[in-house]
Amino acid sequence: MSQAPNPKYDLEERTAKFGEEIIKFCRSLPHNEITKPVINQLVKCGTSVGANYCEADDAESSKDFKHKIGICKKESRESKHFLRMSAIACPEKKENARKLWTEAKELNLIFNSIYKKIK
Numbered sequence: 376m377s378q379a380p381n382p383k384y385d386l387e388e389r390t391a392k393f394g395e396e397i398i399k400f401c402r403s404l405p406h407n408e409i410t411k412p413v414i415n416q417l418v419k420c421g422t423s424v425g426a427n428y429c430e431a432d433d434a435e436s437s438k439d440f441k442h443k444i445g446i447c448k449k450e451s452r453e454s455k456h457f458l459r460m461s462a463i464a465c466p467e468k469k470e471n472a473r474k475l476w477t478e479a480k481e482l483n484l485i486f487n488s489i490y491k492k493i494k
């Protein structure tokens with residue numbers, strides 16, 4: 376009997392899960408004049424990582440693939456930034472933000488590595 380692939384190495388699943396967790400996190404934040412723009416940006420970049428990975432997976436050329444992976448790299452880095460801002464805006468959510476920040480950092484490192492290996 377074959378085993379299911381490890382979700383840690385299934386980037387499509389991992390990036391989708393990251394987007395889902397970003398949405399849940401953003402729903403838990405209080406909505407006020409400071410958090411609204413941070414939440415908006417965080418939802419956009421956090422969910423964009425998975426969407427762009429799916430596009431990269433269906434790329435039409437190696438140039439297209441590299442471009443989409445580059446976007447994944449940027450969006451995961453931007454997620455780190457807005458998670459940091461959310462921790463300042465809502466100190467009571469700092470620990471949750473830190474966990475998501477760690478995942479964003481790992482994803483960014485993975486996409487950096489992929490990007491550098493593409494000719």
